[in-house]
Amino acid sequence: MALTPRLSGQVAARAHHSGAARLLKRAAPFFAIGEVSGGPLLIASLIALALVNSPLSAGYEQIWDTPLRLSYGGQAIALPLAEWVNDALMPLFFLIIGTEVKREFSKGSLSSLKTAVLPVAGAIGGLVVPIGIYFAFNYGTDTQHGWGVVAAMDTAFSLAIVAIFTTRLPPAVRAVLLAFAAIDDVFGLLVIAFAYTETLQASYLLLAGAGYIGILILLRLGWVASVAYVLLGAAVWIGVLGSGVHPTIAGVAIGLLLPTSSRLSEQRFVERVQRPVDRLRRAQKVASTATDGETAERGREEAQSQLGYIHEMAAATDEPAERLVRILTPWVSYFVLPLFALSNVRIHLSGELIGEALQSPLALGIVVGLVIGKPVGFFAATRMAAAVGIGKLPEGVTWRMIVGVGGVAGIGFTISLFIAELAFAGAERTEVAALAILTASLIAGLFGYVMLWSAAKDMDGKQAAD
Template identity: 40%
Template sequence: MLRAFLRTEAGGTTVLLGATVLALVWANSPWGDTYEAFWHIPTGISFGDALFSLDLRHWVNDGLMAVFFFLIGLEVSYEVRLGQLRDRRLLAVPALAALGGILVPAGIYLLLNFGGPGEVGWGVPIATDTAFVLGVLAVVGARCPDPLRAFLMTLAIVDDVLAILVIAIFYTDSLSVPALLSAFALLAAILTLRKLKIWRAPAYIVLGFGLWVATLESGIHPTLVGIALGVLVFVYAPTDQKLLLAGEAVQSFTSSPSAQAAREATLRVQRAVSVNERLRLRLQPWSSYVIVPVFALANAGVLLDGESLRAALTSPVSIGVTLGLVVGKFVGISLGTWVPLRFGWGSLPGNLVWGQLFGGAAVSGIGFTVSLFIVDLAFDDNPGIQSQAKIGILAGSLLSAVLGWLIFKLAWDRGGVCAPPEAEPEEDLPELLSVPVGSADHVRGPATARVTIVEYGDFECPYCGRLHPVLEELRKKNPDVRVVFRNFPLRTLHPRAAPAAVVAESAADAGRFWEMHDILYDNQRFLTDADLAHYAAQLDVEPWTDVPRHTARIAADESSGRESGVRGTPTLFLNGVRYQGALDLGSIGKAVDEARRSATVEQTPQPPE
């Protein structure tokens, strides 16, 4: 149970929340004076006469948090090469939304603090706390679909990168040229090792630590080192050769178990996966359950007595941070999402609508970890303003979480607000399939089947992806059921659906439609032109032959779907009648049983009158 709990997003958020509460209780307890005293205890490392010393809080903020930002660098590297950030159309919208979510909060803060002692804190409300946001989305549950989670994760990654650039550029007080030159030399040494393909962990650890010390001494915040090193770590998709070697090693161990065979199988399997992914797997628990909670414990302890709360209620710093997080993030992300969609600069993943996007924009106002980080940099010499800024962060983050939850709840309860844009409107739609199943259709199952399920689907639609194994399981359990697939790509929502449909039709020319169909649904996140060409090569299919004919075929499917009242995907017809139930195995199975009984009654000869 404990392992299952720790693997969940709510688990890491709960630990972080617990550390925050503990810090507040400690700072406001009768022993509150020990809170600051403890975190200011100096600790150092000596090399002969040389001494490198920091207090405990700076070891946490400048040292441990470098690992946190290293993980962000790993995530950025992975997403750019293999994930969401490699598709420019899917990147444009969350990137501009993240930019809006930085500019508007900073602008609101400066309107209230320009020219005052708190002016330098404009960077405090710009950052989104990914851990807390994911925790709130886990609580929201089904109200937050997977495409929205992917959108917010991409937005958070871009937000983190922009926030780190802000820290590096605007929160660097002075520069030490010798230390900076040393940092560049150490970075060049790391790049040289990488280019020479020397993968000795001790060498990278020593050089990385030296780079961290040099950067810290140079005046630039060492968070930049963390993200830079993370970006430099290799990431790649496993090659067929590595997968083959790993499979052979595992098979060899299975047939002749031994310590040597086990070691070889372990090494082969590990080498099939990139260093980036292995490091993320190992470091993520330490970051989520140790580093970030310790950071919260060291920084979230703020005095909440009557005097400090009264000061915060009238402080432009507290008000600016709170409004920046609650109003600025919501308005900035919403506008940053609307503009690229309005001008066709990008598209959204999945069937997202404004009710869901507004909820995501609201919870993105939870700015905790990086916001506290910037407070420490901006107001290091002013404890009074620092306290007011922290109170603003706590208030703004709490209000953003509540506002986001309310928006998700209202959107869910009203139903139509969360319905996909392409879903059925309030109109009388046809109940019957307009074009009967014919010889040109893609059919899986016996021609003599009693029940025919026609699916209008989209290869990039996540709901179609979930339905795919359900229909397969249903067909295997019911030999008298056949499945027919017709293309209905939602082009405005899924930019890769139409090219995927063309490749599927190319495979159909070679008699391999259903093989390609299964591959595409198994790899929905990877549908770029290069990916599609790779899948076609696996099936020995030419992917882009006779595109006009295939496009016409897809258009005919779409036309028949619209005539049948199809407005979104997936839409099913059972024996030519629209299915309107839930898309789970049990519900569809009951509908199949009913369709089978109806078909039996219709085929039973009636006695003459």
């Protein structure tokens, strides 16, 4: 998540002569159009908190609890609007995450074995330690089955904080966080699938598997038309949804399939379009100089034909994974994630709730697990992987940056709220868990920001000394 180099330079220039621009420079990464942004999600969360704690609360929540029924023939599905957001729209967010992770592992900062091992090891530590802490507070109680709440992190908010330092920290920092987040979120989805799913429908799982295999076959055949992929992707989503597994896992699974290389290299593009460009030039000349309408029309038709060929060749130089991320990202940042916050943030703040949370093993397990468990587990596991020689830091990344990444990994929102709603049937415990998640996210985000700011300041000092 970062501003483009040109836009970053433009914002920096404005900041020299405008106080407002200096403020906007700091906020810009939270609203970047080209990457998944945390700003709209934050604003929507604050709006939801305000509405839930206002006289409009009952009507507002009733809107999201209103059932929406879809039917075809004898088949029908009816879900509240909030669940449609979670089940039908949130998989698009995880599709982007799965796609970006594959790009980082296949051709990015994590493409070597040792740098790839680092976030994998960190993800294991970032799961084991928080879950262990949660059990330390809740084992033997009727809230112990909520351990999955501390298993996942919020990728959008975490990337937004890292993006603040996009020009001051190595790009590999974002890659490490992204890989850690993806593994963390996939584990969270697996928790939902197997720990919080009461029954599995085998027939629907077979449908999902068939759709997934169909996508693999089309990719192997080099199929270009997108309609077939969309239909098969929909089959995977329907299969996962009908099976009882949370459909967000379908988004990650499909994202990991998308090709990260183009069908046509830039060199081959130049070779293939040289003649069509020459033909286009001749056709355009004929169309503009012809003395009769028939000849001019033939020239225009020939020009359009060559333009179509060149357009297709240019499209072939685009990576399918990059193109999909480019198309989906604005919709996810400014529509999907805000809708998720508006429909899922339902914390009725009160002195009674806060007092209960302060004494609740559930809240303490979540806060300590996310705020302390995530960074400690991530740092300890990555340090151990480096010490035994199976992993190494990507170029330019320091251990202080790793601590910062572990810190922002303690921000729990999307998947944590998913799991809290599944784990606790009563609204009272769900609200305690949600308040704990929100509190932990604020503390973890602040800690991660301070660590990354400190690391960026050290880098600025070294560059100035050089």
